[in-house]
Amino acid sequence: MQTDTPVSEDASNSNLDWPGRWDHINKLLNRRGAFCDESFIPGAGKDNLDNCKILVIGAGGLGCEILKNLAVSGFKNIHVIDMDTIDISNLNRQFLFRHVDVGRPKAIVAAEFVMKRVAGVNVTPFYGKIQDKDAEYYSQFQIVICGLDSVEARRWMNATIVEISAEGQEIIPLIDGGTEGFKGQARVIIPTVSSCYECSLDMLSKPTTFPICTIANTPRLPEHCIEWASVLEWTKVFPEQKLDTDEPQHIQWVLEAASARAKEFNITGVTYTLTQGVVKNIIPAIASTNAIIAAACCNEAFKLATTTAPYLNNYMMYTGNEGIYTYTFEHQKKPECPVCSEESNPVKVEVKKDWTLEEFIDWLKEKPDAQLKKPSLATASKKLYLQAPPFLEKATRPNLEKKLKDMVEENEEIIYGENSAPDHERKPFSFLLFGAKISMFKKFNYKEDVANQSQVKSSVQRNIRTKVLEQYKQLEPVIDEVLPKKTPLVLVKCHEHINLLTMNNEIVFFQHFDGPYYPTLRLLHKYPDSFPKVQVDRGAIKFILSGANIMCPGLTSKGGRMEEELSAGTIVGVFAEGKEHAIAIGLMKLSTQDIKQKNKGIGIDNIHYLNDPLWKTVIEV
Numbered sequence: 014m015q016t017d018t019p020v021s022e023d024a025s026n027s028n029l030d031w032p033g034r035w036d037h038i039n040k041l042l043n044r045r046g047a048f049c050d051e052s053f054i055p056g057a058g059k060d061n062l063d064n065c066k067i068l069v070i071g072a073g074g075l076g077c078e079i080l081k082n083l084a085v086s087g088f089k090n091i092h093v094i095d096m097d098t099i100d101i102s103n104l105n106r107q108f109l110f111r112h113v114d115v116g117r118p119k120a121i122v123a124a125e126f127v128m129k130r131v132a133g134v135n136v137t138p139f140y141g142k143i144q145d146k147d148a149e150y151y152s153q154f155q156i157v158i159c160g161l162d163s164v165e166a167r168r169w170m171n172a173t174i175v176e177i178s179a180e181g182q183e184i185i186p187l188i189d190g191g192t193e194g195f196k197g198q199a200r201v202i203i204p205t206v207s208s209c210y211e212c213s214l215d216m217l218s219k220p221t222t223f224p225i226c227t228i229a230n231t232p233r234l235p236e237h238c239i240e241w242a243s244v245l246e247w248t249k250v251f252p253e254q255k256l257d258t259d260e261p262q263h264i265q266w267v268l269e270a271a272s273a274r275a276k277e278f279n280i281t282g283v284t285y286t287l288t289q290g291v292v293k294n295i296i297p298a299i300a301s302t303n304a305i306i307a308a309a310c311c312n313e314a315f316k317l318a319t320t321t322a323p324y325l326n327n328y329m330m331y332t333g334n335e336g337i338y339t340y341t342f343e344h345q346k347k348p349e350c351p352v353c354s355e356e357s358n359p360v361k362v363e364v365k366k367d368w369t370l371e372e373f374i375d376w377l378k379e380k381p382d383a384q385l386k387k388p389s390l391a392t393a394s395k396k397l398y399l400q401a402p403p404f405l406e407k408a409t410r411p412n413l414e415k416k417l418k419d420m421v422e423e424n425e426e427i428i429y430g431e432n433s434a435p436d437h438e439r440k441p442f443s444f445l446l447f448g449a450k451i452s453m454f455k456k457f458n459y460k461e462d463v464a465n466q467s468q469v470k471s472s473v474q475r476n477i478r479t480k481v482l483e484q485y486k487q488l489e490p491v492i493d494e495v496l497p498k499k500t501p502l503v504l505v506k507c508h509e510h511i512n513l514l515t516m517n518n519e520i521v522f523f524q525h526f527d528g529p530y531y532p533t534l535r536l537l538h539k540y541p542d543s544f545p546k547v548q549v550d551r552g553a554i555k556f557i558l559s560g561a562n563i564m565c566p567g568l569t570s571k572g573g574r575m576e577e578e579l580s581a582g583t584i585v586g587v588f589a590e591g592k593e594h595a596i597a598i599g600l601m602k603l604s605t606q607d608i609k610q611k612n613k614g615i616g617i618d619n620i621h622y623l624n625d626p627l628w629k630t631v632i633e634v
Contacts, residue, residue: 030132035059038087041321050320062087065318068154069093070143070170072119074298075160075190077109078307080123083158084131086315091127092137092154094146095120097259106300143170148177151185156314158188160307162298164217167191171202171210172352178204179353186317186324190310192302195334196470199309200344201317201325204353208327208344211352216344216467235275235282239291242270244387248403258293267292305331330468335499345465370397370420371413376527391428392421457507457626466505466515474502477514481522481530484584488543495521495540518632523621529584531620534628537586537595546586546595547605547617548574554589557597558624563587563617565608575605585617597622 043056067088069079072095083091099107099114099122109126110119120138127136139146143166151157151173161167167189178184187202189210202209228241247256247267257263268288275283309329316324325341332338348354368376370390377388390397397420398412399405412420421427469477478496482489496502496516505513505520512524522530537544549563550572557563568575572590579585581604587597599617608616621627 034132035087038062042319046321048322050323053320059087061318061320062315063089065155066090066092066153067156067158067314067318068151069158069160070166071095071160071162072107072109072123072138073097073103073160073162074106074300074303075162075192075307076119077107077123078303079158079160079190079310080109080127080136082307082311083314084127084134084136086311088314088318089134091134092139093120093124094139094141094143095123096140096142106298106303143173148173152177152183154185156186156188156317158190158310158314160190160310162191164214167210168214174202175204175209175353188310188313188317190306192298192306194299195302195332197302197306197331198329199306199313199325199331200328201313202327208346209350209353212347212350213328213344216470216473232274232278232280235271235280235284235287236291238271238274238278238280238283239267239288241274242267243292246270246274248406252403256292258289264289264292302331302333305333328467330470332471334471340468342467344467348464368417369413370415370417373417374398374413392426395420397421397427454621454625454627457630459630459632462507462509462511464506464508466503468501469504471498474498477502477530484529485532485544488540491540491543495536495543515632520627520630520632523627531584531598532586534595534598534621534623537598541586541595544586545577545579545583546588547577547579547599548572548588548590551590554592554596557587557589557619557622560619560622560625562602562615562619563597563599565603565612565614565616568608568616569612575608577605579605581607584620587617587619587622 039059042059042062045053045055065088067083067090069076069083069091070093072080072093076093076095080091080093095118097119099110099117099119101112101115103119104110104112104115107119109123114122118138118140120140124136124138128134157170157174159167159170161170171187171189174185174187184204184206187204187210188199189202190199191197200213201207228237229245232238232241243256247270256267264285268283268285271288272283275281309325309331313325316322326343328342328344330340332340346353374388374390387400389399391399396405396409398409474496475498478492478498481496482492488495500516503515505515507513510526513520514522514524514530519535520533521536522532524530532544547563547568549557549567550570552570552572553563553567567573579601581601583601585599585601586595587599588595597619598621600620601616602618603611603616
């Protein structure tokens with residue numbers, strides 16, 4: 014007898030196993046197929062499954078599906094780790110649990126359930142954190158599957174597996190699955206061979222964060238009050254105790270503190286549900302999406318264990334919110350990845366000369382490939398800002414208002430970490446004062462200079478649209494033509510930290526590091542009135558088309574024109590006397606007022622000009 018709730022009879026192997034139970038699997042394992050690996054031996058696949066020790070990280074919505082799929086796919090030796098206990102809200106999608114299990118550890122209950130339902134499978138649970146186990150523990154597995162809902166946990170697991178492989182031990186494939194509403198992804202990471210999880214951080218939506226000064230002094234939203242209570246007030250009241258987001262009493266305390274804060278500033282909307290959402294960064298979960306992504310992950314585990322078919326190379330994206338769409342591509346390794354790169358050089362970042370430390374920290378939080386929520390920073394000789402413990406946060410807080418250039422030398426390394434002390438094992442940033450000129454296009458070759466490319470998620474695409482509109486407000490009437498919402502946007506990453514945004518195989522914007530978005534000349538020619546513009550005289554044309562910067566006299570002479578008041582740092586279309594279309598894209602080195610007053614030297618940096626290699630670039634389909 015089998016029912017929705019396991020009973021004693023379910024544990025009987027006679028009820029759970031029968032002749033022909035594994036025939037559907039044996040059809041794949043007992044004969045060679047068209048796509049089998051050269052090492053495939055018919056009939057040996059069952060032994061491979063029996064002997065394969067596989068680890069599942071997470072026994073939540075995705076983990077329940079993965080455990081079930083592995084068991085009915087023939088895997089016999091499964092281990093599972095999860096640090097959570099079962100909450101009543103889990104029962105609508107985490108089908109291995111029942112109401113009587115509320116309060117019990119997920120890993121233990123899931124293991125018991127699977128072993129009762131599938132004969133011959135052994136599931137070993139561990140109730141605790143992944144950090145509680147060392148490298149020796151993880152080295153025993155042939156495959157690891159992550160079904161986590163935390164970026165931080167994924168990063169830790171990824172770094173651990175890569176480190177084991179880099180030290181010359183056996184390479185352990187890492188399969189990662191993740192879902193968010195109707196979207197999801199599955200990927201196969203072969204440590205030291207393919208790109209790792211850290212290589213793809215810039216594909217994630219930026220974490221929701223709030224500036225320290227806002228939550229401390231001028232809250233405007235209920236989220237600000239909750240963040241204040243959980244980040245600042247908790248550490249002040251309970252300096253020796255860490256906030257446990259899974260403890261109802263802790264959440265209740267944050268709710269009460271946030272409600273009092275909200276009342277003080279006449280803010281409404283602080284609720285228990287919102288408090289949980291902000292503190293735990295809750296991601297919406299849909300059972301059907303979990304099932305699809307779990308199936309993809311387990312298929313890859315089966316192929317890796319049995320060599321019956323080629324495994325995924327290496328990233329599959331699934332979108333189900335507007336129809337059904339999947340996209341598979343090979344995500345490239347990042348040469349500067351702080352986890353899997355063999356290079357030890359620090360990552361160079363450019364910052365503006367007048368930034369304060371607080372502005373630099375806010376920029377780090379926005380940086381997609383950093384994924385830092387509460388960064389702590391230090392150099393080899395001094396502490397810049399530490400988020401914890403409270404007495405060090407208080408001691409380093411005055412540095413937030415200081416200019417970064419006054420505390421850090423150019424090209425000096427900055428060690429960074431999450432929350433408390435900076436992690437010296439991470440690859441540091443190398444501080445580089447802001448320099449905006451891009452000279453790469455003078456020798457640009459699309460085929461040689463492109464590092465990798467990927468379609469951006471719809472949330473990232475919306476974020477890019479928003480930033481473009483913030484830069485170019487005159488684009489608003491035509492933004493749906495320039496960046497249509499439903500047309501895929503592809504991010505092309507080039508060497509020298511150049512990013513190209515392409516749509517329908519046409520480059521529309523480019524970007525240096527995480528700086529502003531520059532329109533291409535082709536886009537400017539289509540929408541000449543949607544961007545700030547200046548005009549040079551005839552005599553400047555031949556120099557600009559050879560790549561020279563725009564000198565002030567060429568703008569202030571009779572043939573020059575500067576009708577708008579533009580500040581330094583503004584991206585402009587450079588038109589020419591007697592010419593209909595723009596001949597270059599420039600970056601104002603001086604304001605229009607300063608150009609008129611000084612009338613000498615360089616006024617505008619020439620970033621992209623007519624007939625340069627970027628103009629000549631054609632993306633082949």
